[in-house]
Amino acid sequence: MEHVYLVCYDISDQKRWRKIYKTMKGYGAWLQLSVFQCRLNKEDLLKMTDTLTEIMHCDEDNLIIIDIGVAETVSFKVASYGRPFQPIKHSAVVI
Amino acid sequence: MNHTAPLIPVRIVNEYVYCPRLAYMMWVQGEFAHSADTVEGKIRHKRVDKPGGRHPETAGEDTGEIHARSVALSSEHLGITAKIDLVEGQGRKVQPVDYKKGKRPHVAAGAYAPERVQVCAQGLLLREHGFEAGSGILYFAGSRERVRVEFDEALVAETTRAIEGLRTDSAKDKPPPPLMDSPKCARCSLIGICLPDEIGFLAQQREDIRPIYVRTENAFPLYVQSPASYVRKDGGQLVIEEKREKIAEVRLKDTSQVVLFGYCGMSTPALHECFRRQLPVTYMSYGGWFIGHGMGTGHHNVQTRTAQYRASFNEQTCLNLAAGLIQAKIQNCRTLLRRNWKASDDAGDKAPPQLLGALKSDMQQAGRAVSVQTLLGVEGSAARRYFEHFVFMISPQKNEETQGFDFSGRNRRPPRDPVNALLSFAYAMLVREWTVALSAVGLDPYRGFYHQMRFGRPALSLDMMEPFRPLVADSTVITAINNGEVSKKDFITTAFGCNLSPRGRKAFIAAFERRLSQEVTHPVFGYRLSYRRLFEVQARLLIRYLTGEVKEYPTFVTR
Ligand code: SF4
Numbered sequence: 001m002e003h004v005y006l007v008c009y010d011i012s013d014q015k016r017w018r019k020i021y022k023t024m025k026g027y028g029a030w031l032q033l034s035v036f037q038c039r040l041n042k043e044d045l046l047k048m049t050d051t052l053t054e055i056m057h058c059d060e061d062n063l064i065i066i067d068i069g070v071a072e073t074v075s076f077k078v079a080s081y082g083r084p085f086q087p088i089k090h091s092a093v094v095i
Numbered sequence: 096m097n098h099t100a101p102l103i104p105v106r107i108v109n110e111y112v113y114c115p116r117l118a119y120m121m122w123v124q125g126e127f128a129h130s131a132d133t134v135e136g137k138i139r140h141k142r143v144d145k146p147g148g149r150h151p152e153t154a155g156e157d158t159g160e161i162h163a164r165s166v167a168l169s170s171e172h173l174g175i176t177a178k179i180d181l182v183e184g185q186g187r188k189v190q191p192v193d194y195k196k197g198k199r200p201h202v203a204a205g206a207y208a209p210e211r212v213q214v215c216a217q218g219l220l221l222r223e224h225g226f227e228a229g230s231g232i233l234y235f236a237g238s239r240e241r242v243r244v245e246f247d248e249a250l251v252a253e254t255t256r257a258i259e260g261l262r263t264d265s266a267k268d269k270p271p272p273p274l275m276d277s278p279k280c281a282r283c284s285l286i287g288i289c290l291p292d293e294i295g296f297l298a299q300q301r302e303d304i305r306p307i308y309v310r311t312e313n314a315f316p317l318y319v320q321s322p323a324s325y326v327r328k329d330g331g332q333l334v335i336e337e338k339r340e341k342i343a344e345v346r347l348k349d350t351s352q353v354v355l356f357g358y359c360g361m362s363t364p365a366l367h368e369c370f371r372r373q374l375p376v377t378y379m380s381y382g383g384w385f386i387g388h389g390m391g392t393g394h395h396n397v398q399t400r401t402a403q404y405r406a407s408f409n410e411q412t413c414l415n416l417a418a419g420l421i422q423a424k425i426q427n428c429r430t431l432l433r434r435n436w437k438a439s440d441d442a443g444d445k446a447p448p449q450l451l452g453a454l455k456s457d458m459q460q461a462g463r464a465v466s467v468q469t470l471l472g473v474e475g476s477a478a479r480r481y482f483e484h485f486v487f488m489i490s491p492q493k494n495e496e497t498q499g500f501d502f503s504g505r506n507r508r509p510p511r512d513p514v515n516a517l518l519s520f521a522y523a524m525l526v527r528e529w530t531v532a533l534s535a536v537g538l539d540p541y542r543g544f545y546h547q548m549r550f551g552r553p554a555l556s557l558d559m560m561e562p563f564r565p566l567v568a569d570s571t572v573i574t575a576i577n578n579g580e581v582s583k584k585d586f587i588t589t590a591f592g593c594n595l596s597p598r599g600r601k602a603f604i605a606a607f608e609r610r611l612s613q614e615v616t617h618p619v620f621g622y623r624l625s626y627r628r629l630f631e632v633q634a635r636l637l638i639r640y641l642t643g644e645v646k647e648y649p650t651f652v653t654r
Contacts, residue, residue, distance in 0.1 A: 002313055022329075022330040023330065025329070025330050025331060025332055025346075026330050026346055026347060026348060027348065041313060042134075043134040044348055046134045047138075090313055090314070090315055090349055091315055091608075091612075092315040092608040092612075093315070093316075093317045093318065093343065094318045094320070094601050095318065095320065095321050095335050095342065
């Protein structure tokens, strides 16, 4: 079962920040500077957390993962100004 | 004791005590499904598995303290092998420590039988190597508790019995039957492969089926058909470019397969990553010819293929399967006509009863066919009947508006009109989808039962898709036309035939995908699932039929 997560991080080193950003692109949609929106099952959450905590330095950096709820059923209100906010939807991609 | 038999890892012995069928599928058939548990286990092991400390190869004079991580031991005599998380002790007196995630269960014996047997097997290995191991420890990381397990006579006997039982089972060519009504199945990572309730149902051992294994799909295909596009890998994503400009990106974790049309390119790193993740990559021509596909190292289940080949030499089995599939196809064609009949001048607003009657008798004849030859004849006349009336499922308005969809029968290679072009394309998409589904479960798509005579084509895919031609391919064609998703301007007609334009192809693939995601009720088992999941279930049921675990292959018909 998938949950929606908000992943936010503070990384004090540019190089590590890039690494984290790149890793996160594989797990979710970029929202803001250091904020991602993700839709993950338990396995992906474990893998993501493992990779992130291996890159970051626990004494200098910070990582917050907020569980918003079950992806299929959760409804959350988002006010977004400037850029529109789009929840993650899974479907086939035809290009 | 057979010394050529491979050594059994003790974690498989653990699975055997949990369920003998599970151990068989993992050990003999090489089945493996990732679950949160296995991922967590792997991450934990990655961190524990840094070999360190002293290696107690064999007990020696040394009386020093022992604290060794990740110790690999095996014994030909016991026939098992293990990687022990931790061995601790003093001199010759040691105990194996096995890390478990989660909390200590509150049961009388301190832990469940599979874990106790597993650590005891590790103890036996240590004894075999000259140590004295009177007990072991299960360390439950979730509650940070150590549970001592005494290797008393009863446990040692249970462990030896389990190793022996597993060895005997492994020599058989069929897995042990599934557990009946067991709560263990709900927690089993191989439930979608094992199909315990479905098999129980088909063997008439149970009435209702828990649709617990039907998991929602979280990953979907990526189709790249736009000419001159290129797929490359960027971290955990696939990036699609056109003329070196990024036009789209998809996350690999949300992708189930990649389909490339025409000369779309894909970089080798992207291809490697797909193979590493066991994502199939298939190639099709622009016109929809299935050119080929790849999928990493493929499936390890040789036993499944052996059963498939063996059955394919048995004429009666071939005929039974073929007759069932063709009968189901005719029945589904009939249902499609009945449901989608459109009013028009020269026909009423209901499918003519004579037509439905004729198709019904075709169906019955197919079921009774005494040879593949007669079956081919019945199939041919049913198909003629069906395609003669196919046009009545297309809305007359659309037909007039576009003046393009007059259709008087099937023609192919090359298709000469838009409807035939769509049908050919849809069948090619369906062959591809089945080829991927069959390869993924370990069957050989090229060895069929009905289509066996036609050389060089994925015969089993063609067999298995028969009942789904009307339900998935034809129905998508009708819907796409009637909804106006494709119209006459989406086709390019030349002296060489009629083909979809890139825009038309894109719209049609989207319609086809929508159809595959639509949920239907399984007529035998009664639960709902998408067509795509249904293909997988049908493919796995075919395996169960071929290995003799169920008496009949349940074909899919819709009501
Ligand atoms: S689903 Fe049930 S019967 Fe099948 S392997 Fe798992 S535990 Fe055994």
